[in-house]
Amino acid sequence: MNDPFDIVRADVEQSLGGITQLHQRWQHLLQEGTINDEFQWTERELKSALKSIIWDVQDLEDTIRVVEKDLARFHISESDLHQRKDFIRDARNQVEQVQAELSSPATKNKVAAAQRKVRPSSCPSLTRICVQMSLPSLFAFL
Numbered sequence: 001m002n003d004p005f006d007i008v009r010a011d012v013e014q015s016l017g018g019i020t021q022l023h024q025r026w027q028h029l030l031q032e033g034t035i036n037d038e039f040q041w042t043e044r045e046l047k048s049a050l051k052s053i054i055w056d057v058q059d060l061e062d063t064i065r066v067v068e069k070d071l072a073r074f075h076i077s078e079s080d081l082h083q084r085k086d087f088i089r090d091a092r093n094q095v096e097q098v099q100a101e102l103s104s105p106a107t108k109n110k111v112a113a114a115q116r117k118v119r120p121s122s123c124p125s126l127t128r129i130c131v132q133m134s135l136p137s138l139f140a141f142l
Contacts (some may be wrong), residue, residue, distance in 0.1 A: 013054050019094075
């Protein structure tokens, strides 16, 4: 029988790889000031993946607590237990670093600045001109 910890660890490792890719794409869009549907989708997916990893890591922590009470019963050495704890700590640190960047004041300022750039200015837009002019006048204007 496979060790359930190893199965969940494999899932967490795969998920961490996925958030790495999402995080890189999110950072790229943020740096470019591209706060569009893709940015919002990427951010939502990233936050969702982070929550999922946190739940898996919490499950792993629960298994550690059970195993610690009776190492002999589960045939796990102290060394293996420490490796498992290290994995959990490292996974949690990765998640927390991404979460901190997502919610940092610097990130919020970049998003706000990029959103201000895409808002229409007080100058009249072509749409407003079209509404104000009759169709024949518009063709004469163009």
